[in-house]
Amino acid sequence: MSNVIEIRDLRKRFGSGENEALIYDGANLAIEKGSFVSLTGPSGSGKSTLLYLIGGLDRDFSGDIRIGGRSITGMNDSELSEIRSFMLSYVFQFYNLVANLTVEENILLPIELSGRKIKDYKHKLDDLLELTGLTAKRNNYPSQLSGGQQQRCSIARAVLTEPEILLADEATGNLDSSSGEEIMKLFKRLNEEKGITILQVTHSPECAAYGNRIVKLSDHKLVE
Ligand code: ADP
Numbered sequence: 001m002s003n004v005i006e007i008r009d010l011r012k013r014f015g016s017g018e019n020e021a022l023i024y025d026g027a028n029l030a031i032e033k034g035s036f037v038s039l040t041g042p043s044g045s046g047k048s049t050l051l052y053l054i055g056g057l058d059r060d061f062s063g064d065i066r067i068g069g070r071s072i073t074g075m076n077d078s079e080l081s082e083i084r085s086f087m088l089s090y091v092f093q094f095y096n097l098v099a100n101l102t103v104e105e106n107i108l109l110p111i112e113l114s115g116r117k118i119k120d121y122k123h124k125l126d127d128l129l130e131l132t133g134l135t136a137k138r139n140n141y142p143s144q145l146s147g148g149q150q151q152r153c154s155i156a157r158a159v160l161t162e163p164e165i166l167l168a169d170e171a172t173g174n175l176d177s178s179s180g181e182e183i184m185k186l187f188k189r190l191n192e193e194k195g196i197t198i199l200q201v202t203h204s205p206e207c208a209a210y211g212n213r214i215v216k217l218s219d220h221k222l223v224e
């Protein structure tokens with residue numbers, strides 16, 4: 001099995017001098033294609049930062065980060081944005097849906113923005129609406145959905161582009177435990193049925209247990 005994410009000797013700090021905050025100090029991590037990894041650790045320790053670094057959204061680090069075998073360190077902006085639109089997708093705690101677009105329009109938005117043809121995704125859209133339990137809600141607006149439904153909509157939006165990697169940052173942080181469990185079951189299906197590699201940040205031991213591997217951010221390093 002090959003590694004879709006590889007982090008070697010990662011060093012990262014914010015600020016300098018008195019305001020310096022050390023985040024990573026020689027962290028290593030290898031994530032195999034098709035795995036579902038849960039990342040846990042204290043608040044403020046650098047979990048969100050790691051997801052930004054992996055997506056090339058924060059390029060101020062030392063060490064090496066490889067996505068699909070390619071180092072992002074030396075990539076230019078257009079190579080990085082290609083990785084972001086074709087290799088990986090993010091899901092956040094807050095759903096970031098566009099209020100005046102329907103469920104279906106929200107899910108199609110990344111396809112539209114990247115200049116791809118919507119008609120090529122028609123079948124996949126129907127399939128994802130079914131998988132996320134949103135078929136009956138496809139023409140509704142976000143305000144007409146529960147929190148769990150809004151998050152499922154944002155997950156459908158994240159995976160319609162067929163990313164290899166899904167990065168989820170406390171996706172259930174704003175949900176009650178039963179809606180949170182639905183999201184975890186959805187992640188499990190996306191991982192097992194669509195083969196999407198998932199790296200999720202979570203505070204909840206119940207949610208973390210859905211992953212097939214738990215990694216902890218501890219003492220500025222990533223440990224099993
Ligand atoms: P976590 O997601 O584990 O709660 P974060 O990755 O958000 O932690 O943040 C780790 C630490 O880095 C925190 O102390 C935070 O305040 C700090 N931090 C995050 N982003 C920045 C930034 N852009 N500038 C300065 N400090 C930051």
Ligand code: MG
Binds near residue numbers: 048049
């Ligand atoms: Mg965070």
